[in-house]
Amino acid sequence: MLALLLLCLRLLRAEPLAYPAVISPQDPTLLIGSSLTATCTVSADSRLRAEDLYWTLNGRRLPAASYAALGATTLSVALARLNGSKQQSGDNLVCHSRDGGILAGSCLYVGLPPEKPVNISCWSKNMKDLTCKWAPGTEGETFLHTNYTLKYKLRWYGRDNTCQEYHTAGPYSCHIPKDLALFTPYEIWVEASNRLGVAVSDVVMLDILDVVTTDPPADVHVSRVGDLEDQLSVRWSSPPALKDFLFQAKYQIQYRVEDSSEWKVVDDVGNQTSCRLAGLRPGTVYFVQVRCNPFGIYGSKKAGIWSDWSNPTAASTPRSERAAGGCEPKGGEQNTTLRRELKQFFGWVKKHAYGCSNLSIKLYDQWRVWLQKSHKTRNQVGATRR
């Protein structure tokens, strides 16, 4: 089997050739819709003639009607109204000998010059760096590989700098990691270039302090407010990186019920680091997130950029014991009576029996949940029937 494999490998090997033919133009760049006449000239020491040749474009044979012999060893082909290149590496125009062998090839780059990049937007994480993103011009598709270069300079002085780290926040983005100055605006623009030309975006002027964003708030805690069934208390600390500068920072909270995808947003939190959510449903699990906007940092008059939301924190509102309605399981009447008695008992235990502080109604709740999961509920309910 191994011998067979190596025999096959030997067959794949072809004889090496020098330049069998030359195509002109070699690797041209063309505007969409233009026409092209290409020629294939077989080398002098070859036995091939013009009539032994044919052309293919991207693997498809071109009609003989478009050929013309320009001498004994040269065959031309006429291509009209070219479409944009099928791939950015160029269309493959190939000159073949009669038996299909490849004699020469030329890559055609057919496309459009780039459009001005637009919608440049930037943000600075904790005033340490600057990331900018933009969108290609309206058309977008130029069929040619387009290079984007982000440039920036300090207004009124300084030389042009070029951003080096691309694609950090999507395909049209760049990251400037250091050496950024505060208090003086930057001029930022993007240059797009391809084989057919260059386009420069409008210049955007911004001050680093006006586009600051930060990390989400840390240590988000959500807890019940005593026995209140419709409230939860949310506490957090300001993002650590800018902790000393966030006097005027704003916060936003969003929350939703466990099985809903609709978030409710609390907008008027101001710069407090705690908030009480009210008007909630009893006995429901809520997910809560907080985010921060470093508004007014270092005296900036503009709104900053909202941070990402913090990881969701879950908490549940207390369940009312007197709730009527269909949410209680069968035998609920007995359960609520039992539960109330148990709660009173535990309260008494806490007061009078030191060292039993772990006993609480919460433990009973956890036990009930566990019971339901292990499918023993019915039996137990029967057992606790008084």
Next chain:
Amino acid sequence: MLNVAGEISGDSWGIFAFLCAALCNLPAVPALNGTDELGTGQSIQKTYDLTRYLEHQLRTLAGTYLNYLGPPFNEPDFNPPRLAWAERVPSATVDFDLWRGLTDNARLAANYRAYSRLLCYLRGLDGQAGTAELRHSLGHFCSSLQGLVVSIAGVMSSLGYPLPAGTAAAAAGPPAPAGAPASPNDFLKKMDDFWLLKELQTWLWRSAKDFNRLKKKVPPAVVTLRLEAQGF
């Protein structure tokens, strides 16, 4: 790798496997012949596994890259002429008897030289090629291929063979391939790229056979030990 914790049962295989693992994992074992060969056996196995992994990765990468080059390069039966400069890519094809008769040193050296050069040329593939995703896949493949070169070097040094002269720089890293010929035009470059990928594929097929052969030459005692431990 053997996972010792929890594998210890009452029976003798469990104890045996535990002893094996203890031997394999002890860092400061005195230089017994047994553990040296154990190490080499594992290196060869690792290198073999790496060639299979790279072969798998290459299938996807080559598919994407050839689509980037466009038809006819991505057609299944495409077989362009191999022009003079493409000959510089080391060929894996070799006479069967010659291949079978290679000494361990020669076999390993051929692999080492080939992958060092292939890595060099691969790094020289157009830096602007295609999408950022394609460039990322290429970069990832180059890292894995460098791992293979290092792995082969490891096997050679553990068997006491010197590394082939003049190829040390290739494994070191920086991508500027001094040896890679600059293609005179874009179409010829595409053909070079095609042959590079083809040779890479052929080499990985061949290396699997090379390392399989080397595996069998590791002393039988060690092989038995490994088989029994793996059979647990």
